[in-house]
Amino acid sequence: MGAWARLDPLHWLVLRVASGMAGERTATAVWRVLAGHRGIQTVQDVCWYGLRRYYAVVDGTEGEAVRRRLRELVAWGYLDEGGRADGGRRSITVTDAGARALREAPAGAAVDAVLVTWDGLRDERAWRVLYPRLLLAVQTLSHLVRGQTAFVPVVRAIDAQAWVRALLAGRSVAGCAAQLRAELEQVLDGLPPRLADMLVASFSGCGLSGATAQQLAAHAGASPVLVRAALRVAVARVQEAARREPRRFPLLHNMAEPRPCEGLSASAEATRALLLRGLDPEEVARRRGLRLATVEDHVVEIALRDPTFDIFRFLDRATHEAVWAARCRLGTVRLRAIRDALGGTVSYFAIRLALTRPPRARAGGESVAVPATQWGMSGGMGKG
């Protein structure tokens, strides 16, 4: 067994994301992908480097743990921090030893087995919005059906508290509890039993404390990182079922609160609504009192998140082809390199927008260096 056997799932995730970024990004960019940052740069990285499966799979509080893994991977010779990313900052590159470790470490197969259905861009909101609401709804109803009105809520998120308050306003507690239990039983029936067990074990209620990932991991003989990832997957599956069948799961559907274009900020959603009414970016910026650059960020993000969004309203096809030709010839998504290769005549906005859609004719062809699946265009990615 090689030295790579010491890689735990978090090491592997760091190495995997760094590998996907092909030496063009910094350690911070790796962290932002794993932690699910919602800035446009991170969303671009996720799409351009094919990292949807690894987006938003660790918690924002785990920065120190990720930092430690980064240090260890550098010390072991799996990562090299010597490169230069855009803006002169240090980029990280996976070394040959690191690439071998990535292929052969057992942790990799375990991580990918858990995350096989996870698409972070599509699913992260389930963890951020649906899960806290679900935890608090179960805990609250568990107490209320027993006549207990006083308890310490396990979730402090204001959104979740407001949602549960609204759920209970004017409705019978018993009716709500019965509805929630029925919907959960049906939806969990469709999940692998291990996932369902894990998810329900994490719920707290009257006289029943929820289990932590550490405790579930100890019981399952797994790593807490994998258990947290599995919990995310379980919640995403609940969300998917609730969205697919709103009439069958009305309460969970309402809890998941589907958006027209999942993952967009409220501001980007407002921009999208105006664009769909036929306004151009300049007009949107004027009406909304935003900088044009902000609206252009919105346009790129909408294009990345919504595969049906028509980018050719804002971009001519010749530019699109030229950007892709340069991108394939250079083998990079560094914007400055692509712009220089095009003689400095194409705007960064146009390049970024073009990169959201690989050319159809070449998707399986010889000149596209990046597999189409990495761009969220096939294999169950990018839906809904």
Add this chain to the structure above:
Amino acid sequence: MNRADLCAALERHFGYRAFRPGQAELIEAVLAGRDALGVLATGSGKSLCYQLPALLLNGVCVVVSPLIALMEDQVAALRARGFRGVTALHSGLDPAERRRREERLFAGAYRLVYVSPERLVQPAFAQRLARAGVSLFVVDEAHCISQWGHEFRPDYLRLGQVVHALGRPPTLALTATAPPPVQEDIVAVLKMRDPVRVILPVNRDNLAFDCVPVEGEAQKQAVLAERLARLAGPGIVYVATREAAEAFCTWFSRRDGRPAAYFHGGMPADERARILEQFRAGELFVVFATNAFGMGIDKPDVRFVLHAHAPASLEAYVQEAGRAGRDGAPAYACLLYDRADLALQQRLVVSEYPAEGALVPLLARLRAQGEGAACLDEVDDPEMRHLSAVVAQLELTGAMAYDPATGTWTWQDAKADLDGLAKQVARRLRARRADRLRRLRALAAWAEGEGCRRAALDRYFGSPGGEKPAACCWACGVDWTAYADAAGAASWGKRTAPMGWRQRLAQLLPVTPAAT
């Protein structure tokens, strides 16, 4: 209101028949319109000193609290006891929720409101609050006011102006750990007028202080194993780092089947909430924790607190050890004292401050940036790790305006002399660092000193000595086996395998599922 009426109110509202030491004096002072300073040991019932007056006075009692989590914990705890007229206002709320709470506050729906300092210093808010009528102004964790306090918060410095803007209601400052210079700072910053001072011993007489000198991890583990095998739980083992919390927990769980968990600030919030829930419910024998395990532990029956690593100061030690035995029953605190751990703490303190040579480039970056967030999530930029420490000092020099409500700073003077500014900041940071190292040395002196250690604590904190208990300290003699679990380790049972999801869901929601 005389003492008998006060006792009746205490029983009516809280179910207690008698006050704990110091409580009645502080409550009587504020009910009589006096300012008051209370230095009461951790777990001695500080919150009641304003919660009861909040119910007895007309108007709203405003409590300034340093941390959002602490505020929300206090609100949740009060609501869990059926006290509904309470809320919290802080930067963690989205604007709609904050507006909702504020409208209810100004409509008279709350008797008690926890507020973060940054919200209070906003003049419009303070004016509306003043119009609503403030019955009592309370500063919790008041040691944060002092630059020489161990948890200094620059935004606390403005609270003196806030009291004035609120129409000078009676002011109550509460802390568990304030040596005399810090007490004077509190009185001065809050501009308190001839305050009633209730300064009690920082330690409770049911808590025995022990210390075992150790050398190296093997010896430390041996002592820890011996104590954990026999002490009655539940208990807490404090360590210096997150990694150590996880490692000690794994080490314990491999050798002992009793339920244990680790807790630190690098864990997701929902997991931390579950550990607290389990600990409160008495399901955990021991929690291995960093100093993040403190807020929200309102558990009276913690039987032991062990320190596997020395904490950063005597103040921190007293606060953490004081989480044992709040119910008044015998409890045991033990410091496993290894001089090498002091070096670890020293490194941790030093690592929180930037090298002086890095200050000018850092300030240049901040000036060029103009504005930004004080808590960056950079993982690859060592300079930016020290941003929050530097921003706090720049704010004090006036070079930077910091808005705690949004966590953002703005550079104030584009032409500022960076060299001069860097020197000022360096001087301030040196003073802060030296002060923290002094506190660490005070802890070492206490651990290595001779004579009664409880009396030494009282001397350090300037508090009067209480009656010497039979189980006092290691210098006077403590038999730790007196705190052993008579029922033996078996009384805790082993953590059982989780039940299947259907069965658990039925227990969580014991109703007949609706037809769908």
